[in-house]
Amino acid sequence: MTYRGRFAPSPTGPLHAGSLVAALASWLDARAHDGHWLVRIEDVDLPRCPPGTGEFILGQLAALGLHADEPPLWQSRRGALYQQALQRLIAAGAAYGCACTRAEIAAAYEARFGPRPKHGELIYPGTCRAGTRGRPVRAWRFRAQGLIAWQDRRLGAQQQDLAAEVGDFVLQRADGLWAYQLAVVVDDAEQHISDVVRGEDLADNTPRQIALQRALGLPTPHYLHTPLVLAPDGHKLSKQNGAAALDLADPAARLREAALRLGLALSPGPRPASELLAEAVPLWRARQP
Ligand code: GLU
Numbered sequence: 001m002t003y004r005g006r007f008a009p010s011p012t013g014p015l016h017a018g019s020l021v022a023a024l025a026s027w028l029d030a031r032a033h034d035g036h037w038l039v040r041i042e043d044v045d046l047p048r049c050p051p052g053t054g055e056f057i058l059g060q061l062a063a064l065g066l067h068a069d070e071p072p073l074w075q076s077r078r079g080a081l082y083q084q085a086l087q088r089l090i091a092a093g094a095a096y097g098c099a100c101t102r103a104e105i106a107a108a109y110e111a112r113f114g115p116r117p118k119h120g121e122l123i124y125p126g127t128c129r130a131g132t133r134g135r136p137v138r139a140w141r142f143r144a145q146g147l148i149a150w151q152d153r154r155l156g157a158q159q160q161d162l163a164a165e166v167g168d169f170v171l172q173r174a175d176g177l178w179a180y181q182l183a184v185v186v187d188d189a190e191q192h193i194s195d196v197v198r199g200e201d202l203a204d205n206t207p208r209q210i211a212l213q214r215a216l217g218l219p220t221p222h223y224l225h226t227p228l229v230l231a232p233d234g235h236k237l238s239k240q241n242g243a244a245a246l247d248l249a250d251p252a253a254r255l256r257e258a259a260l261r262l263g264l265a266l267s268p269g270p271r272p273a274s275e276l277l278a279e280a281v282p283l284w285r286a287r288q289p
Contacts, residue, residue, distance in 0.1 A: 003035025005195045007061075008184065010042045011053035014245035015060045018199065018229040020258045025226040025284075026197035027066050027277075028262075032285035035194070039068040040187055043076040044178045063248045064255060065273035073191065075183050082178045085186045085216055086140055086171055094215040095171055097137030098128040123167035138174035142181075142215070148207035153224035153288070155200070160207040169208055181208045189218040200225040224288075229261055252276050263287070 007023045009015065015023065030037035039061065041054040058072060089095035100108075108125040109116050116122055124141060144167055149159040160166070171182045188196060188209075203225040213220050246254050251273045259266050259276070264283045266276055 002192075003030060003033035003194050004038065004192050005030035005033075005035055005197055006038040006040050006188070006191065006193050007066075008040040008042050008187075008198070009057050010045070010180075011049045011057055012045075013050070013053065014056050016245060017254075017257065017261075020064070020246060020254060021229055021261045022197070022199045022226055023061065023064075023066055024255065024258045024280075025224070025262055028280055028284040029195060029197045029224065029288065031277075031281045032288060033195070036069040037066075038070050038191060038193075039072045040191070041072055041074045041076075042180065042183065043074060044180060044183045046076050046177070049076075060246060060248060063273075064251045065277050073187065075178075075187065078183070078187065079178065081186050081190065082172075082182055085182060089142065089171065089212075089215055090140070092215060093143070095140050095142050096128060096168075097132055098124070098139045098141045098168075098170075099132035099135035099137055100124075100127050101138070121169070123165075124169070126168060129168065139170050140172040141168040142171055142208070142212065144168050144208075144211065146211075148210050150206060150210055150220070150223065152203065152206075153195075153222055155203060155225055158203070158206070160204065162207050162211055166208060181205065181212060185209050185212040185216065185218065188221055189213070189216070193221050195222045195224065197224045197226065200228050227261065255280075 005026050007026045009019055009023070027037050039058065041057070043049045043054055054074065061068075086095060104127070105122055105124060106116055108127055109122045112125055113123070128141070129143065144162040146163065147159055147161050149157065152158050169181060170179045172178055206223055210220050248254065252271060255273055255276050256266055259280050262284070264280050266279055266283075
């Protein structure tokens, strides 16, 4: 299989030190394998994406010398493909309509498991698995089942009991927006991505994506989850907790910092971003399986 990798930012805010690590790792891995590197703007959740942020991220990548081999793809323009995939899942009995409101799901969760956690999606109790009993469908869910095991290129053997740990997850939300899980699986397959390199915070999404790939008869790419960049208080650095946008007055300095987070020590001395990137490729290649 020819190597094809991608960087897939959600344009809810500009790139920060954490997302640059994922961008750089995916770029390095593609270059180290003489492969193609693509950029996909994951703006499915359009209301959460301030206008112009996708273009801003593309400008940041260009300033860093991270050039994609194909034009960027925008998920907000690809609803028809996600719709087709959902139809196939419904036809195969792998997806079903759900009539439950958030409040109903929370009440059912508490009745079954006790007080609900403050954060994160609740495990759906399966109320509509056998039909909505005449109530109108609000969202579409994937019928989760079984244990999913996979091999991560950095984390090694991984597994998740999808039904118990995640439950029947949403594919299309009640407001009509497509869920990340479905969009990412459709696009990784449609773009023939062979290797997904992304931050470790996304590792526990991988079993949901593998389950969807199997249900849709799509190949599973290789996965490599990179170390997270933590804020000084130990929390993950993210747009949600206000991580600062990268200061690109000195792109080479930012690349050096990101490379160091990946364990790559680039030689000192002032050099343009392009030279630093060229130096990093063989260092990455030497370390990766
Ligand atoms: N769009 C996702 C994010 O920015 C990443 C998706 C992926 O790499 O699979 O968190």
